Amino acid sequence: MKHDALSSRKLQKNDNTLLNNLVVAAVILITMAILKSSKFFSFTNFQSMAYQLPQYGLMAFAMALAMISGGIDLSIVGMANLSSMIAALMMIKLANLIPNQNLIIYVIIISCLIAILIGLLCGLLNGLLISKIGIPPILATLGSMQLFSGVSIILSKGNAINRLPPLYAKIGNYALFNIVPLPLLIFILLALSVSFMLNKSAYGIKLYMVGSNTKAAKFSGLHVDKIIIQTYCLAGILSSVSGLIMMSRLNSAKSDYGQQYTLQCLLIAILGGVNPQGGHGNISNVMIAILIFQFLSSSINMFPYFSNFYKLLIWGIVLLGVMIWNKYSKSR
Amino acid sequence: MDTTPQTAEIILKASNIKKSFSGVVALDGVDLEIKKGEIHCLAGENGCGKSTLIKIISGVYGMDSGKIELNGHTYHKISPIDSIRNGVQVIYQDFSLFPNLSVMENLAYNTELAQKRTFVNWKRLRKIAEEAIRMIDFNIDLDQKVELLSIANRQQIAICRALINDAKLIIMDEPTTALTKKEVQNLFRIIKLLQVKGISILFVSHKIEEVFEISERLTILRNGKNVLACSTSEIDNQDFSYYMTGKKFEMSCYDPTIDYSATPILKVNNLSLKNGFNDISFSLYRGEILGITGLLGSGRTELALSLFGICPADSGSIELNGIDVKITSVFDAIQNGIGYVPDDRLTEGLFLDQAISDNIIVSNLENLSNKIGILDNKKRIAAIKEWLEKLSIKTSDPRDNVQTLSGGNQQRVVLSKWMSRNTAILILNGPTIGVDIGSKNEIHTILRSLAEKGMGILIISDDLPEVLTTCNRILIMKHGNLMGRLKSSDISELELARECISN
Numbered sequence: 001m002k003h004d005a006l007s008s009r010k011l012q013k014n015d016n017t018l019l020n021n022l023v024v025a026a027v028i029l030i031t032m033a034i035l036k037s038s039k040f041f042s043f044t045n046f047q048s049m050a051y052q053l054p055q056y057g058l059m060a061f062a063m064a065l066a067m068i069s070g071g072i073d074l075s076i077v078g079m080a081n082l083s084s085m086i087a088a089l090m091m092i093k094l095a096n097l098i099p100n101q102n103l104i105i106y107v108i109i110i111s112c113l114i115a116i117l118i119g120l121l122c123g124l125l126n127g128l129l130i131s132k133i134g135i136p137p138i139l140a141t142l143g144s145m146q147l148f149s150g151v152s153i154i155l156s157k158g159n160a161i162n163r164l165p166p167l168y169a170k171i172g173n174y175a176l177f178n179i180v181p182l183p184l185l186i187f188i189l190l191a192l193s194v195s196f197m198l199n200k201s202a203y204g205i206k207l208y209m210v211g212s213n214t215k216a217a218k219f220s221g222l223h224v225d226k227i228i229i230q231t232y233c234l235a236g237i238l239s240s241v242s243g244l245i246m247m248s249r250l251n252s253a254k255s256d257y258g259q260q261y262t263l264q265c266l267l268i269a270i271l272g273g274v275n276p277q278g279g280h281g282n283i284s285n286v287m288i289a290i291l292i293f294q295f296l297s298s299s300i301n302m303f304p305y306f307s308n309f310y311k312l313l314i315w316g317i318v319l320l321g322v323m324i325w326n327k328y329s330k331s332r
Numbered sequence: 333m334d335t336t337p338q339t340a341e342i343i344l345k346a347s348n349i350k351k352s353f354s355g356v357v358a359l360d361g362v363d364l365e366i367k368k369g370e371i372h373c374l375a376g377e378n379g380c381g382k383s384t385l386i387k388i389i390s391g392v393y394g395m396d397s398g399k400i401e402l403n404g405h406t407y408h409k410i411s412p413i414d415s416i417r418n419g420v421q422v423i424y425q426d427f428s429l430f431p432n433l434s435v436m437e438n439l440a441y442n443t444e445l446a447q448k449r450t451f452v453n454w455k456r457l458r459k460i461a462e463e464a465i466r467m468i469d470f471n472i473d474l475d476q477k478v479e480l481l482s483i484a485n486r487q488q489i490a491i492c493r494a495l496i497n498d499a500k501l502i503i504m505d506e507p508t509t510a511l512t513k514k515e516v517q518n519l520f521r522i523i524k525l526l527q528v529k530g531i532s533i534l535f536v537s538h539k540i541e542e543v544f545e546i547s548e549r550l551t552i553l554r555n556g557k558n559v560l561a562c563s564t565s566e567i568d569n570q571d572f573s574y575y576m577t578g579k580k581f582e583m584s585c586y587d588p589t590i591d592y593s594a595t596p597i598l599k600v601n602n603l604s605l606k607n608g609f610n611d612i613s614f615s616l617y618r619g620e621i622l623g624i625t626g627l628l629g630s631g632r633t634e635l636a637l638s639l640f641g642i643c644p645a646d647s648g649s650i651e652l653n654g655i656d657v658k659i660t661s662v663f664d665a666i667q668n669g670i671g672y673v674p675d676d677r678l679t680e681g682l683f684l685d686q687a688i689s690d691n692i693i694v695s696n697l698e699n700l701s702n703k704i705g706i707l708d709n710k711k712r713i714a715a716i717k718e719w720l721e722k723l724s725i726k727t728s729d730p731r732d733n734v735q736t737l738s739g740g741n742q743q744r745v746v747l748s749k750w751m752s753r754n755t756a757i758l759i760l761n762g763p764t765i766g767v768d769i770g771s772k773n774e775i776h777t778i779l780r781s782l783a784e785k786g787m788g789i790l791i792i793s794d795d796l797p798e799v800l801t802t803c804n805r806i807l808i809m810k811h812g813n814l815m816g817r818l819k820s821s822d823i824s825e826l827e828l829a830r831e832c833i834s835n
Contacts, residue, residue, distance in 0.1 A: 202697040202705045209694050212683040218642075219680045220695045220749065221666040279685055 017273030021288040024322055028295045036302050047181065049294050051173075051249065054187035056261045057290045058242035060272075061194055062235035063265040064286045068198075069231045070211040070278025071130060071137030077262050078148030079122040079236050080243030081255050085152045087115035087244060088161040088253035095165050104165050116240045122148060123236020127229030145262075152255035160254040164247070172248020183245045190238065195283035207231060212279030267319055268293055292322075341368040342401075343501055343532050344389065344420075349398035351384055358384040360556040361398070366501060369530045371523060373547035373564070375538055377576055377768035381556040382536050386503055390422045391415040403500070419500030425509060427490040431479035436461040438478055439493055464492040467529075468522045484515035491522060495531075502526065503534040508542055509765065512628035513794055513829075520546050538768055540572055541797070552576060577770045585821050586780055586804050590617050595654040597788040598757050600639070603648030608634035609812040612648070616757065621779060621789045623803030623820065625796065625828070631812035632792045633675065636759050639790075640672040641665040652756075666695065671750030673743075675762035675792075681746040684735040688727055689716045691734050691745050696752045719748035723778065740771020747778065757788045764798060776802045796825050 032040040039045065059076045066073035090111040095104060122144070129140040174182045198204040210217045210227050217224050247253045272289035274281030296318060300311050344366040351359040359381045366372045376382050387393045389400065391412035400407045402418040429438050439461040444452070461474050470488050478486060487507060494502050508516045523533050523546060537543055543550060544564060552560040552575045560567070560575045567575070596615035603612045609631035616622050626632045638645045644660045651657070652668055659665050665672070674680035683691055693700060693715055700715060701707045716730055723744040727737060734745055743764070750758055763779070764772040779802060783789050793799050799806055800820050808816035808831050816831055823831075 200707055200709075202701040202707055205690055205694065205697060205707070208686060209683050209690065212686050213679065215680050216683050217694075218662060219672065219674055221662045222694070223663065279683070 018285050018288065020325060021271065021273075021285065021292060021322075024325075025288060025292050025295060028292065028299060032295070032299050032302075036299070039302055040299065045298060047175070047179075049298050050181050050184045052298075053290060053294045054181075054183040055242050055246045055249065055258070056264060056268075056293075057187050057287075058190060058238045058245070059258075059261055060265040060268040060286055060290055061191065061283065062238040062242075064269040064272065064274045064281055064283070065194070065207075065231050065238075066137065066141075066235050067269055067274045067276060068211045068278060068281050069207055069228055070214065071228070071232075072141065072266070072276075073126065073232065073235045074138065074141040074262055075122065075126060075145035075148055076235065076239040076242075076265060077258050078145040078152075079119050079239040080246060080261075081253070081257055082122065082148040082152045082243075083115040083118040083240035084243035084247040084253045084257075085155055085161065085255065086118050087111040088164055088247060089155060090114060091165055091168065092161070092163060104167055108165065108168050108171070112244055115244055116237055119236040119238075119240025119243070120233050121236070122239075123233035124229065126236070127232035130232065131225035131228040149255055156253070156255055158255065160252045162252045164251060164253075169248055169251045172245065183249070186241065186245070190241065191283060191287060194234075194238075198283060203227070203230065208279050210278075264293070271319065271322060342366070343368045343403065344534075345401040346385070346389060347399055347401075349385065349388060349400075350396045351381075351388060351393065352396060358556050359388070359395075362553060362556065362558055363561070364389075364551055365561070366532050366534060367549075368500075368532055369527055370549060371527055371533045371535060371547050373543045373550040374534055374536045374553070375543055375550055375572070375576060376553035377538060377770055380553040382553060383505065384556075385553070386422060386505060386534075386536065389415065390420055390503065416497065419498055420503065421494035421497055421499040421501070422503040422505065423487070423490045423494060423507065424505050425507075427486050429478050429486055429489060429493075432477065434475050434477055435472055435481075435489055436474040438489055439464045439474075439496065442493060443496055460496065464496045467495050468492060468525055470522075482515075483510045484512075484518065487511075487519065488522065491526075495526075499531060501532045501534065503536065505536045506538075507535070508537065508539060514627065516542065538576065540569055540769075543572065544569070554578060573769055576768075585800070586621055586783075586802055587821055588619050588784065588804060590620055590804070592617060594618060596651075597653055598639075598790075599651040599654075601649045601651070603635070603638065603645045603650070605631075605634055605638055605643060605645045608638070608643070609809070612809075612814050614807055614814065614817070616788045616790060618786050618788060619783050620805065621783045621791060621803045623799040623806040624790065624792045624809060625794055625799050625806060626809035627794065629811075630809040632794075632809050633761060634812075635809070636672065636761050636790070636792050639665070639759055640670060666753070669754070669756035671695075671753065671755035671758045673746050673750070673758065673760040673763060675765055677739075677742060677746060677765070682734050682742060685733050687731045688720075688725070688734050688737065688745060689730040692716055692719050692730075692748045692752060695749050699753070715752055719752050723748050723751075724774075738771070739767045740775065743767055743771070743775060744778075747775070751782070755787065757790065758782065759790045759792070761792045762795070763791060763793065764795070772798075796828050800825055800828065 059080065062076050063073055091107055094107040094111070098104070098107060126141055126144055129135050129144065130137050172183065176182065176185060198207065206217070206222050206227050209220070210222060210224050214224055246257055250257065268289045269281070269286060270276065271292065272281065272286035274286065296315070300314055342365060344364070346362070346364040349359050349362045362381065362385060364374070364385065374382055374385070384393065388395050391410045391414060394409060400410055402415070402420065405418065407414060436457055440457040443460055444457070458474060465472060468488065468491060470492065472485060478489065481489070491502070507519060511519065523535070526533060535543075535547055547564050549563050550561070551558065554576065594617065596617050598616040600615075601613050604610050612635060614622070624632050624635065634643065637643045639650065639659065641659045641662045641664050649656055650659055657664070657668050659668065659670070678684060683694070693712060696715065697707070700711045719725070720727070720730060725737070725741050725744050725748070727741070734742060737745065760779070764775055767775065779789055779791075791799065791803055800823070803820050806818055806820050806828070807814055
């Protein structure tokens with residue numbers, strides 16, 4: 001028997017989530033082309049979308065990874081705020097200590113690295129709670145979400161931390177050739193790396209396997225605990241980068257920034273075909289879901305007479321509609 | 333055994349049933365006739381249409397053409413309600429019980445719902461449940477949660493539930509798959525009890541011994557067609573296998589020439605595990621297939637799990653090729669070249685919703701990737717192709733989920749997982765559970781050829797004919813102790829069965 005299917009470049013079968021979501025994205029774009037062509041398809045609009053999207057896009061990846069492993073990560077926003085909070089406090093302290101303001105760039109780099117380390121440690125805590133102690137992911141990360149936010153509140157006494165070095169906001173708003181924003185570059189780079197890891201590395205296959213059946217993974221000799229811990233660490237790192245981007249965009253850090261992102265990211269991941277039972281989902285699909293999300297929220301803002309009261313309503317209708325459609329086209 | 337007179341009332345008559353699923357013909361003009369109070373067996377390999385036929389009789393699927401006569405009513409279209417009203421009850425393999433509820437609640441809810449009661453009266457519930465279990469002389473604590481019960485007990489509850497719903501025909505879909513020998517005997521006792529009450533049983537199975545032991549008449553399907561319908565007494569084992577598969581099989585013992593003076597590849601010295609087994613010592617030589625048999629609870633599975641590092645032994649030692657090794661985790665076992673094929677293929681052996689290809693390579697990823705863990709796609713595809721071909725796993729697309737494969741092909745995927753790693757010792761717990769006869773023989777052939785190439789194979793099974801034909805030596809375990817060692821050519825099935833049960 002021949003197995004020609006294997007010779008094709010992709011070793012995984014695509015479901016029709018990708019196609020469906022592309023259609024949804026196209027529908028939104030076409031609608032906007034008809035209704036608000038000049039406003040939507042303007043350079044300013046696309047650039048502002050490019051600035052908005054990375055901060056929750058990275059958290060959506062973090063959520064998707066945790067979900068592929070068969071769990072969930074509710075602490076993404078908590079990790080983002082805690083790590084940006086510590087980075088902000090460090091920047092301000094160190095900036096006052098250094099004699100020469102030309103060294104400020106090193107202060108920023110060190111603070112960012114520390115923030116990423118904090119994200120990693122937060123993820124490690126989640127991973128240990130889930131794998132070694134055996135707390136269900138939804139409870140473990142619900143608890144750690146409170147813990148991380150709590151630490152941020154204590155560190156900041158509940159206030160926003162302002163007066164960051166001006167250079168930091170400058171870096172965050174930098175755009176390559178005045179066109180491509182730096183946060184978007186970071187986002188694309190990380191998206192490609194995560195996608196590569198899932199598709200081309202042994203870790204990727206192991207992650208899908210553990211997500212699909214933990215017991216069989218154990219009987220196949222996979223280090224289940226290690227893979228779970230690695231995954232939550234990765235989610236922590238992605239969240240902390242997202243926190244740093246958020247901090248540069250708002251030019252401050254606060255313990256309750258971006259609270260709405262937790263559930264939004266969950267929705268994006270599910271919209272992107274990540275199976276809440278674990279074992280299924282891929283980054284390119286989640287990427288399209290992130291775009292749909294961004295197109296939609298930018299579009300809604302362009303109809304001032306809808307007012308903010310209608311925003312959630314439209315949101316809910318579109319999301320439910322897309323999920324019902326996905327469900328139907330899958331069962332066909 | 334055939335005591336039912338030919339003129340007995342016919343309770344179910346299905347004639348010329350046809351059914352296809354999106355162009356694929358599942359049933360092509362099948363007939364089935366069951367008399368009142370008869371134990372009828374429906375046999376056939378996986379995929380022959382047995383399950384489809386049951387689902388048509390119970391109204392789950394509609395039929396494309398044909399008719400069903402139940403208690404004298406003729407149906408060209410039958411709904412689940414029609415079927416139940418005519419006393420047809422199906423006991424599926426998963427029993428459809430509520431695991432989080434008590435035995436009593438499980439038994440009584442159907443009646444309560446049927447009577448459209450709004451309030452719960454615990455006394456009435458208990459009465460219904462008590463009556464139900466009395467019907468088959470079944471002793472059980474009615475307040476026990478169903479999830480805590482053994483498979484055999486759950487099955488009995490499902491039978492009781494069928495009885496309260498006034499069953500005239502009980503269809504049992506492969507009821508013995510997850511039962512031990514003793515539990516099977518108990519099930520047979522219950523079936524005979526039901527027969528005395530005038531209830532007909534349709535026993536769906538592909539296990540030869542059981543079919544011959546319990547059924548009076550049988551119907552064999554192959555590829556969606558009737559191949560035989562007759563009294564069980566009219567045919568023998570050989571005929572049965574032939575009608576099921578359309579092929580002739582020769583059963584011969586495995587009798588290789590073994591060099592017993594060489595260093596054994598596996599030597600187990602005084603291995604003990606608390607609440608598992610005591611003081612087990614044996615050797616496995618190159619080219620041998622060693623069988624370990626015993627009743628459920630004899631410690632055979634625990635021994636296998638210890639050798640594979642899942643529950644490491646408390647004391648004793650394990651030698652591989654004369655070298656002492658410590659096996660305290662699955663990883664240790666795999667690094668030392670030990671592979672394990674679990675008895676529960678669906679939850680322990682396979683990733684059902686993942687690709688066939690990934691299931692094959694999952695335990696071999698370190699050989700297919702470089703130092704930093706990046707996979708080599710060429711090697712990966714080559715490995716997958718190699719094993720699909722070597723074990724002739726039948727699939728049109730290896731990226732399909734494993735659950736799309738038949739039982740026999742699934743088991744080959746589990747085997748390939750270990751063979752692709754050059755495993756030196758393979759432990760198989762119930763290697764052919766839920767696998768049809770044709771595939772069973774092919775799996776045995778694969779195991780023999782592996783042994784001939786020098787792999788040491790340990791088969792743990794309570795399927796005595798399997799142990800006798802595939803293994804060259806047999807160890808018998810009882811209550812955690814090793815009680816007998818013998819050559820399989822020196823003993824008959826009956827003697828082996830006696831050895832296992834005796835004290």
